[in-house]
Amino acid sequence: MNTDINGVSSVISGTLTSIVSNVATLVTTLVALFTMSWKLALIGMVVIPLLIIPSRVVGNTRFRLVTQSHAKQDEMNQIINETLSVSGSMLVKIFTREKKEYDNFVQKNEEVTKISLKEAQSGRWFRVVMGMFTQIGPLLIYLAGGYFLIKGNDPALTVGTITATVALINRLYRPVESLLNLGVDFTRSLALFTRIFDYLDRPITIKSPENGQTPDLHCRDIEYKNVEFYYSEDKPLLTDVSFTVPGGAAYAIVGPSGSGKSTVVNLIPRLYDTISGTVTIGGVNVRDIDLTWLRKGIGVVTQDTYLFNGTVLENLRYAKEDATMEEIEDACKKAAIHDFIMSQPKGYDTEVGNRGLKLSGGEKQRLSIARVILKDPEILILDEATSALDSISESAIQEALETMMKGRTSLVIAHRLSTILKADKILVVAGGVIAEQGTHEELLAMNGVYRDLYETQFRTVIDYETADSEEKKENDKAEGK
Ligand SMILES: Nc1ncnc2c1ncn2[C@@H]1O[C@H](COP(=O)(O)OP(=O)(O)OP(=O)(O)O)[C@@H](O)[C@H]1O
Ligand SMILES: [Mg+2]
Structure with a gap:
């Protein structure tokens, strides 16, 4: 429970401020982009859906991995609790199981390490893909802007507008990126919430009756x-x-x-x-x-x-x-x-x-x-x-x-x-x-x-x-x- 709660606490505490500031930047940037040139704004935005799909995949992978890694950590904690408790450590000594217990611990520890590494690495290619798409956006704007300018059928469009749009589009990608990352973190913490609620939702089978009686128990059959x-x-x-x-x-x-x-x-x-x-x-x-x-x-x-x-x-x-x-x-x-x-x-x-x-x-x-x-x-x-x-x-x-x-x-x-x-x-x-x-x-x-x-x-x-x-x-x- 402790590790699970620690795992979600950072998401909860850091998230709200992050959502507010990112959404604010996103909205103001969109307004600015669309007032300048709605056509170029739309073109700059075509890459955004391409970012959503991989973020889903990464989120799901992390959900799976974090469930596994915390379950493994449970097993590891149990080994520590059992073998280092008073009676446990005596038993280990008397049956000379030190080596076995040590190996057992090392093995579980390695499993935990492996899964945690996998989890940490699972977001890497996502960041690469995001970086790549956000480079493509400005290219598309230059291309389309140049084309519209040469054709000359939009008198309001100037080189200045194109440059400003490219500058702004990067301010659009950053909050989108942050929000998608938050989504991934959220999915990951959902896995931990599931574990926490699995425990909290267990029915209490033996509970005090409502308006329970308080009879005299002295010398009763x-x-x-x-x-x-x-x-x-x-x-x-x-x-x-x-x-x-x-x-x-x-x-x-x-x-x-x-x-x-x-x-x-x-x-x-x-x-x-x-x-x-x-x-x-x-x-x-x-x-x-x-x-x-x-x-x-x-x-x-x-x-x-x-x-x-x-x-x-x-x-x-x-x-x-x-x-x-x-x-x-x-x-x-x-x-x-x-x-x-x-x-x-x-x-x-x-x-x-x-x-x-x-x-x-x-x-x-x-x-x-x-x-x-x-x-x-x-x-x-x-x-x-x-x-x-x-x-x-x-x-x-x-x-x-x-x-x-x-x-x-x-x-x-x-x-x-x-x-x-x-x-x-x-x-x-x-x-x-x-x-x-x-x-x-x-x-x-x-x-x-x-x-x-x-x-x-x-x-x-x-x-x-x-x-x-x-x-x-x-x-x-x-x-x-
Ligand atoms: N919490 C438990 N969960 C599952 N099985 C249990 C649990 N507690 C006891 N048992 C099983 O129930 C049976 C009766 O256990 P209990 O402790 O009542 O026996 P007992 O008559 O007091 O024995 P003893 O004289 O050895 O103390 C045993 O077979 C035991 O394995
Ligand atoms: Mg007994």
């Missing part, structure tokens, strides 16, 4: 009714998801990787809209709720933690701009990150780096939990919020999360049995539907998806977590080991 959703039509993901989380309850969502757990919860703050079926909060369809109101009421700890380049404090204030220092410290204590922050030389003014690169995965996660505690939302969504934490920091935070979940409707996507066991009910997402739901014991008894997951995923984690705890002995006993 969240209900999914026959929800269907896919990212692309040929790959159905959720086919018929129905469940209700009663107000104030905390439900866990489990399921195989890629089954659509994150997708299910993203439908509540309307990061995506359902294809069919409804998601309602307290009986109100989320689509009828004012979008800002809805999102203000929902706190999400996402699966991959994102922090902005800035200080710890700035990142925390993202949740609540006017939070007092006490509130912030309180939230950080609850998220078990306060001590770490204080141990840093700059405390809350510690820079987190691009995407939070200067913090460990667990520290980032604890910060993002502190951020949600600070937001104090009505509805809480945790997408594997504690996945990057060791069991000691997890149990420290667990308490804070449990306090938060109390008196709030919550959905928790979890891989850890300890988290799952604390939920009021467990929903199992598999095969595009809620395949099973119930308590841990009920689900184990079903001998279905949940049991499989338990045996392959949760068990290994719990073995590690509670290596010599009572729980393990009980489990082993239950399994007859």
Whole structure:
């Protein structure tokens, strides 16, 4: 967008004055020419149409080339963005792809250079042709003027008139030339406008409804009714998801990787809209709720933690701009990150780096939990919020999360049995539907998806977590080991 806008700005800013002055010169010159001798004026003008045709051709060529060159520049920028981003550059190093990425960049760069050169050169022959025609004009006037003078049938025609006409005709060609060049520039910038409007004209699919409702979201039921959703039509993901989380309850969502757990919860703050079926909060369809109101009421700890380049404090204030220092410290204590922050030389003014690169995965996660505690939302969504934490920091935070979940409707996507066991009910997402739901014991008894997951995923984690705890002995006993 930036390059496209820069590309059109010069045309827009320089054009108006240029049009006005050129048209003024053109009109006054025409008046002067026609009062002196309309015949000679017409003869001088026969070359003008010959200039218009090539200017059209050049304009169209430039339109095509500039579209291509800017598309190529996009590709080049993307390579720069991806390979020089924090995670990207790490990946390049670890897979020793420096040479490949460099070559890739050089190749794209050469393509851009080639097209830009072609574009710059495409106007050259046009200028040659124009120069040639504008030399022909005076020749024609001398020829015709001389002929009329010799024949002597126009007494008003003198050598002086002929000389003056030739002098003036050059003043006519210059504005015509400038205006035609402007036409070419315009056609070229049209290509950029097309690109800009392609983007601006994209429909906003998820927008706030007019006169959106602002219902109380506190402790309301969240209900999914026959929800269907896919990212692309040929790959159905959720086919018929129905469940209700009663107000104030905390439900866990489990399921195989890629089954659509994150997708299910993203439908509540309307990061995506359902294809069919409804998601309602307290009986109100989320689509009828004012979008800002809805999102203000929902706190999400996402699966991959994102922090902005800035200080710890700035990142925390993202949740609540006017939070007092006490509130912030309180939230950080609850998220078990306060001590770490204080141990840093700059405390809350510690820079987190691009995407939070200067913090460990667990520290980032604890910060993002502190951020949600600070937001104090009505509805809480945790997408594997504690996945990057060791069991000691997890149990420290667990308490804070449990306090938060109390008196709030919550959905928790979890891989850890300890988290799952604390939920009021467990929903199992598999095969595009809620395949099973119930308590841990009920689900184990079903001998279905949940049991499989338990045996392959949760068990290994719990073995590690509670290596010599009572729980393990009980489990082993239950399994007859
Ligand atoms: N933005 C997207 N565009 C297209 N496909 C997507 C998008 N996000 C997710 N998917 C696909 O949808 C499916 C479900 O993704 P989702 O993130 O909901 O899974 P998940 O159950 O949360 O998995 P995990 O346990 O690994 O986090 C996956 O197959 C994924 O490839
Ligand atoms: Mg997920």
